[in-house]
Amino acid sequence: MATSALSLTDTPAETRTAPHNIEIERQLLGAILVNNETFYRVTDFLEPTHFFVEQHRQIYEKTAHLIRAGKVASPITVKTFFPANAKFGDTPVTQYLLRLAADATTIINAEDYGRTLTDLALRRALITVGEDMVNVAYDSPIDATPRHQIEDVERKLFSLAESGRFEGGFGSFGDAVTLAVDMAAAAFERSGQLSGISTGLVDLDRQVGGLQSSDLIILAGRPAMGKTSLATNIAFNIAKAYKAETLPDGSPKTVDGGIVGFFSLEMSSEQLATRILAEQSGVSSSKIRRGDIDVDQFNQLAATAQEMRALPLYIDQSGGLTIGQLSARARRLKRQRGLDVLVIDYLQLLQGSGKRASDSRVQEITEITTGLKALAKELNVPVLALSQLSRQVENRDDKRPQLADLRESGSIEQDADVVMFVYREEYYLKSRMPKEGTEEFFEWQAQMEQVTARAEVIVGKQRHGPTGTVNLQFDAEVTRFSSLAPDDHLPSRLD
Template sequence: MATATLQEPILPNAQTLPQNVEAEAAMLGAMMIDNRLADDLIDRLEPDHFFEPVHGRIFAAIKTARSNDMLATPVTLRPMFEQDEGMRELGGPSYLAELTGSGAGLIGARQFAQQIYDLAMLRTLVRVGRGLVEGAMDTSEEVNPRAQIEAAEEELYKVALDGGSESQTKSFLQAAKISLKMAEVALNSGGHISGITTGIESLNTKIGGMHRSDLMILAGRPGMGKTSLATNIAFNAAQRWMRDMEDGIDPDRSLGAKVAFFSLEMSADQLAGRILSEQARINSDVLRSGKISHQEFKQLATTAGELENLPLFIDDTAGLTIGALHTRARRLQRRHNNQLGLIIVDYLQLLTGSAKSSGDGRVQEISEISRGLKNVAKDLNVPVIALSQLSRAVEQREDKRPLLSDLRESGSIEQDADMVMFVYREDYYLNMTQPEIPTASSPPGVGDKHAMWTEHFMRVQGQAELIIAKQRHGSTGKVTLKFEPHITKFSDLAPGEGYGG
């Protein structure tokens, strides 16, 4: 019986790659004959879309000339190619004049541009396929097939995105319709929210909800409760979506959202435990230690049953790259019929950039990550909340309320963000400065000092400030919230509560 043999895949060489050099030449000639054509075509292509490198450089020169409001003709472009080795092989700068010789490209220039683009996409697909095959043939111990798949998905996505700007251009009418739709959602919600709900009314009123394509940074020092707040918001948005769907509300009119939570620090079960603790109102410490009563367990099980259809999806893979996160988010979006409405990342500094940016230093890597998160928000058209660390400079100040300059490692985080929010709890810091408790033998003044501290502590205990330090679409300021640390829950203050209450 014959045995099967593995055959090496047949991959095209450079000569057999999809190409049409004649179409490239005809289009470039037409662009130099009629600069109005050049103005129409220069934004549709890039120099690396051309198979012939010299043609790519000619296209780049035409693009530069027109960008500077200069004529792009064989005469004006000639000085740029006097020393071009590739041009010499084609006959020297006189080749520019040869391109304009027939004028045949004037009729079909736009069709040629489309063909050049399509062929470039096919060559890119060949390159991605070749890389995929070569990677799959590697069976060394270091190989991670899942990582290879994600890298291939990312490459294919870049191919799909390349050149897509024209198709994404919207007329004013299209943009106005989207704006009116947002205004209608705000009107139907009672006039104060046009985005996804946070589930916290005072915060919704301040920011108008979480808006699509926005990158929102939620930052704070350790112990402030930023993960708790992010978890609360994730639950509130997912629960609102679940209830709206049960009530038969059109998904486009829902203020809730299906939520993807990328937890790079906590495991999925820890995150779910927090949500169950909050909703069942069972002390999270008791839950973790196992000192839970039968009644509390029954209450917990009931809550879990009620939330079994909660559209909250947790990815707790450690060490994700920004590219892998983007790929996984897109995959979730496709799986859920483009209804994924909110992405949360806990936290930004635990993501890694590309190998290239990693070699350029941590600041450059963080810059790539923050830009990447903004791209995720724009690509999937959803709000992205990214938690972030703050520098220790906060602890050195008497007033420990965070500032934008405290964002750790890179100013690009502030630059890329549409909104920056800080969580600040005065009672956390005040608890560390409790003065001596007075006794019968205490010297004069000790009792008064402790009484003043006690009065101050009681006034701020269980309250948190959410400081809106940057808001691209609205005003800055702060919102005072209630915080219950035993169940890690943030909520609105009751009337009369608060610093001024």
């Protein structure tokens, strides 16, 4: 007789209670009611939701309100905030509160008890994530693909790993002020005295204060302006300056520079590495690809490559990523190796979730920019996203980009904290060369001398500071940006 496959319904599943410890909850609440100083041992990390028993959540919440208001929280004062005929099970409120006080632990054990409750709450949250994952997998909606489910689970798990809970909430202004002072102290100690991460370009840092954590920074420009080159320059400078110290718990803390994640949606990792190698070695990338180099140049390449090998710069060359996939990979990188700056080249090559076929490209870009801003806040890192500009720039006499030129969606300007444009007058002027020997040619030649090897980074929007233009040196042969030497530092002319 053939044996049929065992169905999930053949054997009833064992009913299990979620992890909890009612005795610890009772003893900790009792300790707070007996000695209100106990509350301050746990208030920084213990929330009402960490209690398993609903009545204990209510008692902790009402007790916390009383203590924060400067009042005494005791079984007698707390009972007045419950209905007179209320019962916890079969026990009247007053009697239940008095029993808690009788079961109180000592204040010395309070923090350990509180940590135990948060750990148990975290385990219950993990169970909830697992149950939700199983239920959605069994009864998946039509518009929810397995890929979307994986991304959602990764987001929830990352949230648990970072904060130990799903939801945020209001924090006090005092905490915000403390963070602001800490940021100022870090800026004072950091090289260059910047509140953000240095780009390695002094004049640009002076204008924007470095790359700020949780900011979405848009770097836009027309083709051939050098967007990718500037982004790779900044990424390399940050990775090269990386320094970290070990905290007492053994985890690393970035002191200067940073760990960089680079999503290269357009170029392969080999092409990107070749470009960075050319920028740093001074050997043209076209010569590197052709092998048109001498022994000295090869030795320079080898030395530069050896230096670059140890840099904390990680490249993802996958094309056609959705915003959800990109977010999941960024979370994974931060969890496994750390992450201080995220670079995306470029925004228009990302895809939305694709939930509705009727969604326009404008709606899709809106979803992408909103997702990138949310990711910057979630990971608490600056996100530098490159963007194309519309062709209307080419129809103007002055081809310097403006905010209105951002392609496909006003949400790019709206969601971004900083918008920068790369502009090189040399590129446009070179194509307008008049006939040699004419008066127009000499005027053109004089203009070319002024703009050759120069680039402008136009800060068109900045939430934290002023807008303006930063002039940079640009070496077109190796596509390298660098700070422009001030006139008073230039060598004297020989007449």
